[in-house]
Every structure is written in structure tokens, then in C-alpha cells.
Amino acid sequence: MAKSASPSTRKARSSGRRSPLASVSLLVIGLLATGGAYALFTTSATAATSSQVSSMVSDGQKLFSSNCASCHGLAAQGSGVAPSLVGVGAASVDFQVGTGRMPGAASGPQLEKKPVQFTDAQVAALATYVATLGPGPSIPSSAYLTGKGEVATGAELFRVNCAMCHNVAGAGGALTEGKYAPPLAGSSAKHIYEAMVTGPQNMPVFNDLNITPEDKANIISYLKYLDKNPSPGGLDLGNLGPVSEGLFVWIFALGSVIAITVWLTAKSN
Amino acid sequence: MTVDTTAPASAPATSADLPPSNGTRVTNWAANYIDERTSISGLVKELGRKIFPDHWSFMLGEVALYSFVVILLSGTFLTFFFQPSMAVVTYDGSYAPLKGIQMSAAMSSTLNISFDIRGGLLLRQVHHWAALLFVASIGLHMLRIYFTGAFRKPREINWVIGFVLFVLALAEGFTGYSLPDDLLSGNGLRIIDGMVKGIPVVGTWISYLLFGGNFPGEAIVGRLYSLHILLLPAILVAALGAHMVLLIVNKHTQFAGPGRTEGNVVGSPIMPVFAAKAGGFFFIIFGVVMLTASFVTINPIWVYGPYDPSPVSAGTQPDWYIGFADGALRLIPHGWEFMLGPYTVSMNILVPVVGLVVFLAVVAAYPFFEAWVTGDKREHHIADRPRNAPTRTAIGAAGVTFYAVLWTAASSDLLATHFKLTIEGVITFLQVSVFVAPVIAYLVTKRICIALQKKDREIALHGFESGRIVRLPGGEYVEVHEQLSDYERWKLVSFDDHAPVMLRPNKDGKITVPARLRARASNWFFEDRIVPVSLTEIEASHGDQLTQEQVAVESR
Numbered sequence: 001m002a003k004s005a006s007p008s009t010r011k012a013r014s015s016g017r018r019s020p021l022a023s024v025s026l027l028v029i030g031l032l033a034t035g036g037a038y039a040l041f042t043t044s045a046t047a048a049t050s051s052q053v054s055s056m057v058s059d060g061q062k063l064f065s066s067n068c069a070s071c072h073g074l075a076a077q078g079s080g081v082a083p084s085l086v087g088v089g090a091a092s093v094d095f096q097v098g099t100g101r102m103p104g105a106a107s108g109p110q111l112e113k114k115p116v117q118f119t120d121a122q123v124a125a126l127a128t129y130v131a132t133l134g135p136g137p138s139i140p141s142s143a144y145l146t147g148k149g150e151v152a153t154g155a156e157l158f159r160v161n162c163a164m165c166h167n168v169a170g171a172g173g174a175l176t177e178g179k180y181a182p183p184l185a186g187s188s189a190k191h192i193y194e195a196m197v198t199g200p201q202n203m204p205v206f207n208d209l210n211i212t213p214e215d216k217a218n219i220i221s222y223l224k225y226l227d228k229n230p231s232p233g234g235l236d237l238g239n240l241g242p243v244s245e246g247l248f249v250w251i252f253a254l255g256s257v258i259a260i261t262v263w264l265t266a267k268s269n
Numbered sequence: 270m271t272v273d274t275t276a277p278a279s280a281p282a283t284s285a286d287l288p289p290s291n292g293t294r295v296t297n298w299a300a301n302y303i304d305e306r307t308s309i310s311g312l313v314k315e316l317g318r319k320i321f322p323d324h325w326s327f328m329l330g331e332v333a334l335y336s337f338v339v340i341l342l343s344g345t346f347l348t349f350f351f352q353p354s355m356a357v358v359t360y361d362g363s364y365a366p367l368k369g370i371q372m373s374a375a376m377s378s379t380l381n382i383s384f385d386i387r388g389g390l391l392l393r394q395v396h397h398w399a400a401l402l403f404v405a406s407i408g409l410h411m412l413r414i415y416f417t418g419a420f421r422k423p424r425e426i427n428w429v430i431g432f433v434l435f436v437l438a439l440a441e442g443f444t445g446y447s448l449p450d451d452l453l454s455g456n457g458l459r460i461i462d463g464m465v466k467g468i469p470v471v472g473t474w475i476s477y478l479l480f481g482g483n484f485p486g487e488a489i490v491g492r493l494y495s496l497h498i499l500l501l502p503a504i505l506v507a508a509l510g511a512h513m514v515l516l517i518v519n520k521h522t523q524f525a526g527p528g529r530t531e532g533n534v535v536g537s538p539i540m541p542v543f544a545a546k547a548g549g550f551f552f553i554i555f556g557v558v559m560l561t562a563s564f565v566t567i568n569p570i571w572v573y574g575p576y577d578p579s580p581v582s583a584g585t586q587p588d589w590y591i592g593f594a595d596g597a598l599r600l601i602p603h604g605w606e607f608m609l610g611p612y613t614v615s616m617n618i619l620v621p622v623v624g625l626v627v628f629l630a631v632v633a634a635y636p637f638f639e640a641w642v643t644g645d646k647r648e649h650h651i652a653d654r655p656r657n658a659p660t661r662t663a664i665g666a667a668g669v670t671f672y673a674v675l676w677t678a679a680s681s682d683l684l685a686t687h688f689k690l691t692i693e694g695v696i697t698f699l700q701v702s703v704f705v706a707p708v709i710a711y712l713v714t715k716r717i718c719i720a721l722q723k724k725d726r727e728i729a730l731h732g733f734e735s736g737r738i739v740r741l742p743g744g745e746y747v748e749v750h751e752q753l754s755d756y757e758r759w760k761l762v763s764f765d766d767h768a769p770v771m772l773r774p775n776k777d778g779k780i781t782v783p784a785r786l787r788a789r790a791s792n793w794f795f796e797d798r799i800v801p802v803s804l805t806e807i808e809a810s811h812g813d814q815l816t817q818e819q820v821a822v823e824s825r
Contacts, residue, residue, distance in 0.1 A: 151366040176693065
């Protein structure tokens, strides 16, 4: 699909914008060079892709103004209730809308996941549109999402970087003031990657210097390993640790033992 | 050839009339052989005649005993493969997400027990589940003893021994929990280290001694292992032996009932009925633990990963029985730590630690306190129904509530996420509850006990309301009251009555402060009370009641 390729190149280019003149001239040269070369070979193909992109952008813009602008503002510039989306990148939109967090609904201390309200194509359109507003993390390349990385490295990185909020087994955990880090079972590889690069709400951003894309892929592989392999010891009791084990021993083990003692000492009449 | 030493007891029964079979002859010979060399038959006869009353709550101690046996058996298996060393090795077992990771030999060998030794994971889980059941059943057993007053003379010493067993069980549990050197247990040790360091002046030194240098050091797992498999079990077994001997010497308590007095015990003799039942019960407990361990994961160290001082997992908890201590730490408000000159004074740690030690001391000393208050020097072998000692029961309920609040506090984070609350809200609520809830529990329990006593009294005197309305020949309507049988009534009316002690001057004509205190305590205990129904009251009440038989006669 075109959505993953074109927004990322656009962003890569515009992120070089340090001194306005330098970048403009670079852009012009770059565009002339690549555009010219492409035009020489496949004129029709480029035309098709760019028109597809621009139609996605305009679709996205329409979807945005009818669904998102009420909070984020018509130009996504932000408002009193919601932050600006300039520069959050396609990844952020794909994560927020793709997991059903957006469009937001005023609720408790933290915006909750809801059933996803848009089709994949609509999500892609929204992401493409927001990505045109400013450079930001793009949707990850599928090479990092295979779940075939090194699970051991991933597990170690997960324990060091993520477990304090999400729990070692990814079972989730409490944060302050009613906020929480959600359980990670069942999160898609793409959304895990996007969560790391965009840092939704109270989650920190893990950019490529903190955790390289390869290591992100390893973390994803570990989480997928946990998803695929049930606990070798039997029921995992929600992976909540000793609290659920204690409850289990009192309610089920001791409970059944007491039931047995009552039965053993019952008078046979 | 192996022969059961219990043979002498059964031998006389079988050899009565019939010509002895071959098998019997062998057992007889063996029994004789052993008896002639040990004179054990006297002991067996004596023991075999001991009586154990039947009530389900009297079996809780047995549950603890049998889970301890399961712990010993499974633990022995684990020692064959566990390496109590903190030497760093690279894991190369079959659990993929840890392959190639550096960890201590302790962790690596525990992983090997879990994944590469046949039956290892099952026995690890058996050991841990049995340990949780062990402490839980001890706890419940103690509550049974407390609420039935079975700690009264002559059993105060056994209460204290039992308390020591409880503390040893906690220590065994904690040392065991720390052995695998995984992330969770390391965090637990970190907290212990913090608590030790919080002790004024000597704390840091003790921590250095304990860990052989800076936390975590390289010594702690080996040291805990020595404690866990050598010293603590040895003391535990010795205390357990003393506990059992005293149990036999003191005989078991029994609930009131016809034919049951302070001077006898009604139940089944150890040989053969009780022994057979107990043997069966052991296998039932073993079975329950086995089933649990086969189907339910416990302490998945492979998820926690090796200990490393930097990460801490959300939802890090100790095993349930240490939870109350963790909860106490969590309930301390911010900012209780202050500087005194160059020293940090950690009130945030000292207060909960001292609080818990006091709580445990109160538990251990309660029998002596109650004996002092009642001034009762008699022996008690009839167990109280909890309602018949309202103040004691209420104090117990307050203690249980206090413990429960601390215990709940240990899972404050899980309460927050699972019930969509804020963690601050949960903590504040529990901070208030830890003081208020025991008081409420005390008051409510006391009232409930007294109400139940009143109801018992009513029923003993006037019988049940049967719901049948009868019209008498004279036109009067009455409800038929069904009288209790004498057996049932006995249970309701036989209990001790204590009146508050009178404050009297001693022989020098003075009223001492202790005497005054005691009078006040006694007043607190026995001010509100319901007097047991007396025989004369029962006889008197029969006259004015329309009983079942009378109705039958009249309506004919």
C-alpha cells in the first residue's frame, strides 16, 4: 500500500529543515533530481501514486473536520480540550484511532480504549492527512513487526523499560490519580511499535536512540511470545503475582479443604 | 521385611479367638520383637486410647501438619537440584525468552528445575502451594483456638508454642520466596534491606552483616538457604514436637454437649479410628495440593526474570502472609522521614515495623492478659462458643479487621486498576480504615454476640416459635412453642459466666494501682453480659408454656 511509503519519505525530507534556505535549496535539488529521474522512467505510475495520496489527504481532511476538529481544531492546531496534532505523525494517529482511543470521549482520568470507529482505509486517510501537517513518527515498516526477533533480548528490554508500568508479564499496573498502564495481551505488533514511538498519554516516548528499531522488534517478539505461549505452569491467574495466588489459596484450596473437613465430621444421619 | 510399628495395637484384636493365620503370626512375632526391646507397647496403648473429639474446626491444625509434611517431601526433592549460589552464569536451558541471559546459578538452577528436570515444575509448584496452604491453615487454626477460648489454662504454653510455629512458618516462607533470586524475590529482599537499614544507629551495620557487604552482595542466597533448609526447619520440627506432646498431655478441648464435662473427652480413640481417618485426611490434603499445583501456576519466575537492581515490576507483592507488613509500609503518609543532624530518621519505616511487632506481641500474650483480667485459675476443657465470650470475640474481630486492612493495603494498586479507583483514594480510605474499621468491628461483633446469647436464652427457656397457632377451648389463640430436646438445650445453657471482679482493698487495706486496672479491665470485659439459663429458670418456664405434648392432649 502507498500509505506507508509516501508519508515517511515526506517526513524524512522535511525533518532536515534546519536553516530555511538550506533546506529549501536541498529540497529543490532533491525534487528535481529524483522527480526528474522518476519522470524519465515511470511517468504514469508516479502520477497514480501521488493522486492516490492526495485523495487520501483530502479524504482524511474531510474525516478530520467532521470527527476530530471539534476538539483538535479545524487545522488540528489544538484547543483548550485537546492538544495540537501538528507533528505527531502518522504513527500517533494510527495508534490513537486504530486502538479506538480517538475520537476521544470525555471520561475518567485517562482516555479509554473503545471499539474502533473507522475502517482501516479511513484510519490510513486520517493518518496521511495528519502526517502532512508536520514531520513526526511514521507508521512502522512491516520488517519490524514480524515477531521473529530475539525474544530473550526483548524480554530483558521489556523488564528494564516497560515492566515498572505494565508489569513483567504485561498484565498492566496502576499509575497515580486513577491512571493506569493497560494490559498488553493482544495488542497488535504495529500498535506496540507505535505506542513506543509516540508515547500515548502517560507513557514516555521511546525514540530510536533509547531503543533502536531492531530492539523494538525484539520487544514486540517477546510480547507476541507471551501471547502465543500459555504459562507452562497451568492457569496464570491473570499474571497478577502473589495477590491472586494468595486469594486462590484461601478461597479455593483452603475452601475445599474446609468443605472436606465439614463433610468428614458430619454426623451420618 | 518391613513391619509397621503400629502392629501391637491391632494385634490383640485379631488374635482373640481364631487360630492365628500366617500373617498374624508374623506380625505378632514382629510386635513382640520390637516390644521386648523398646517396651513401646505401653506408649502405644496409652497413645492409642487418647480421644479426639469430632468437629470440623478441630481439623485445621491437622491441615497445617499435613501440608508441612508435603512441604518437607517436595522440598527435599528441590534440594537435589537447586544451587544456592549467586555466581553469575549464562542461562542455557530450554526457556527461550531467557536463553543467553546472565543470571545467578540459583536462578538458573531454579529455571532448570522448572523446565529441564522431569516433574520439577510440578514439585516446585507443590512446594510453593503447600507453603501458602500451610501458613493459611495455621492462621485459621489460631483463629479457631482464639475464638473458642482454647488457649485458656492449661493450654497457654501451647498457644505460645503455636505462635512461635506461626512466626517460623512466616520466616520459612520468606526465606524460601527469596531463594530463586528472581526479580520479584530480589525486590522483596530490597524492602527487607530497607527495613533493616531503617533501624536507628545499628541498621546499616546489620544490613552489611546480613548481606555480606552492600546489597545485594553475593552471599545472601546461600545464607538464606542455610536458614531455610537447616536451622528454621530444625526449630520448627522441635517446636512442632513440643506442640503435639502438649496437645496429648493437655487432651483436646471439646464443645459442650450432654455427657461432655470438664473432666472427660468424648470422641474417637486414636487407635484405630482416628489414626485411620487422619491417614486418609493426609492423602486428601496431599491431593488438594497436587491438584492445585498441576493446574495453577505459582511464582512464574521465568516471567519475572533474574534479579537486577534496576527494574521493578508493577504489581510487585510478597506472598500473602507477608502482605500485612507490605501493606503497613504502603499506608505510611509521605514525609515521615527527616534529618537529625547528619542522620536520616526513617519514621516511615520505624513506625510500621514497631507497630507490627507490637501487634504480634499482643497476639502472643493474649492468653495471659485474659487470665489476668478474669482472675480465673480453673482448667478449661470445654471450648467456648464465640458468642458466649462477647468481649473476647469482639477483640478478636477487631484484630482480624486490623490485619485484613493491612493485608488489603498490600494490593492497593490492584484494587485501583481492577475497580477503577485512584490509588491515592484507596490508600487514604485504608489509612482511615486501619483505625476506624477495628473499632466498628469490635462494637458490631459485641452486639451481635450479645443478641445471639439473648436469642439462645429465649430458645432455651421458651422453645422455638413453631408458627402453628392453636385455638384453645376457651377461645384463646396461642402460638405453639416447640421445646428443645434436652440434648439441644444443653448446648445452649452450659457456658461459664463471669461477673466483673469487685475492687476490694488488699490485706493492708490498700487499693493498689494494678488492682484498680484489673477491676477496670474486668468491668470492660464483663459489664455487658447475658447470664446462662439456670436449672430453676428452665423448670419454672415449663409451667407457663404450652408445649407440643400439651397441645396434642388438648386438641384431641
